[in-house]
Amino acid sequence: MSVQPLPIGGLGIDAINRPHIDTSAKRADIARSENPSPSSDGEILKIDSVTRTYTDAEGNTVEALRDVSLSVKRGEFVSIIGSSGCGKTTLLRMIAGLDAPESGELVLNGERIARPSQKLGYVFQQGSLFPWQTVEQNISAGLKARGVYKERKADVKTYIELIGLTGFEKSFPHQISGGMAQRVAIARALINNPAVLLLDEPMGALDSLTRADIQCKLLELWKKRNTTMVLVTHDVDEAIFLSDRIVIMTPRPGKIQGFISVKIPHPRHRGGIEFLSIRRDILEVLHLARANPAPEYMI
Ligand SMILES: Nc1ncnc2c1ncn2[C@@H]1O[C@H](COP(=O)(O)OP(=O)(O)OP(=O)(O)O)[C@@H](O)[C@H]1O
Numbered sequence: 001m002s003v004q005p006l007p008i009g010g011l012g013i014d015a016i017n018r019p020h021i022d023t024s025a026k027r028a029d030i031a032r033s034e035n036p037s038p039s040s041d042g043e044i045l046k047i048d049s050v051t052r053t054y055t056d057a058e059g060n061t062v063e064a065l066r067d068v069s070l071s072v073k074r075g076e077f078v079s080i081i082g083s084s085g086c087g088k089t090t091l092l093r094m095i096a097g098l099d100a101p102e103s104g105e106l107v108l109n110g111e112r113i114a115r116p117s118q119k120l121g122y123v124f125q126q127g128s129l130f131p132w133q134t135v136e137q138n139i140s141a142g143l144k145a146r147g148v149y150k151e152r153k154a155d156v157k158t159y160i161e162l163i164g165l166t167g168f169e170k171s172f173p174h175q176i177s178g179g180m181a182q183r184v185a186i187a188r189a190l191i192n193n194p195a196v197l198l199l200d201e202p203m204g205a206l207d208s209l210t211r212a213d214i215q216c217k218l219l220e221l222w223k224k225r226n227t228t229m230v231l232v233t234h235d236v237d238e239a240i241f242l243s244d245r246i247v248i249m250t251p252r253p254g255k256i257q258g259f260i261s262v263k264i265p266h267p268r269h270r271g272g273i274e275f276l277s278i279r280r281d282i283l284e285v286l287h288l289a290r291a292n293p294a295p296e297y298m299i
């Protein structure tokens with residue numbers, strides 16, 4: 001498909017694959033392109049034509065992902081939105097080296113991803129802390145596993161401060177709230193200095209106030225550390241609040257339907273005109289992608 005800008009004036013937002021969206025109103029600036037990926041110069045992660053089909057013991061198959069390609073720039077914050085079952089976790093697990101594609105390849109810093117490595121941090125939706133370890137011990141776990149705890153011990157305190165959990169160092173996961181536990185999970189992954197932090201709906205089970213709090217903490221950590229982030233979320237506002245770029249996937253089999261670049265400076269105002277304009281664009285794209293029964297999205 002050729003690259004063609006759509007004739008809409010506006011606010012500096014790029015999007016693609018919006019074939020039926022009304023473009024006549026005073027809308028965000030939308031440019032159509034086949035693959036608005038970053039240039040290979042700043043590229044840290046490349047997902048190239050990845051396909052994944054699951055086969056069960058009876059030989060039934062589920063095509064989870066079809067021909068997914070994505071390029072992520074160093075330091076970029078990318079969010080992935082798509083309906084339940086469209087293959088987001090499958091994709092994240094392959095980036096983490098926990099699963100392998102049927103065809104295509106995934107490359108981190110020029111090296112094919114073949115197995116898990118400390119270069120790829122992973123934060124699960126919930127319950128990923130070791131219940132028998134304290135906050136401090138959970139955050140230290142990776143350092144201890146790599147034998148660098150002694151020299152990096154001071155970092156544990158720094159991270160506990162960064163996530164606002166000073167005073168809870170000796171608490172066990174069951175003694176802290178779900179939001180606090182997710183902050184610990186993020187710190188536990190980030191302290192290992194991953195090249196890319198993968199977040200699979202880490203705030204999915206939290207109330208909106210706690211989500212907003214963790215989103216701000218995550219942004220703070222991202223700005224301080226400049227870690228490349230790939231976040232899976234069902235929450236459109238969360239994606240706009242945090243991301244440089246939003247990837248929209250089709251229902252299963254998951255394919256990339258479009259990209260939306262968010263060029264609003266931080267801190268972003270959730271009720272701002274540009275914010276709401278992007279939100280409307282995403283919702284329109286999601287409606288176009290809607291299957292029966294309609295997927296649920298948090299708005
Ligand atoms: N290990 C597996 N064996 C068989 N099928 C699987 C396996 N893992 C995932 N699937 C199937 O692949 C599809 C994609 O699953 P995946 O977990 O990646 O979706 P998702 O987009 O993360 O969904 P959600 O938003 O609900 O978390 C689903 O239909 C799921 O049933």
Ligand SMILES: [Mg+2]
Nearest residue numbers: 088089090200
């Ligand atoms: Mg999932």
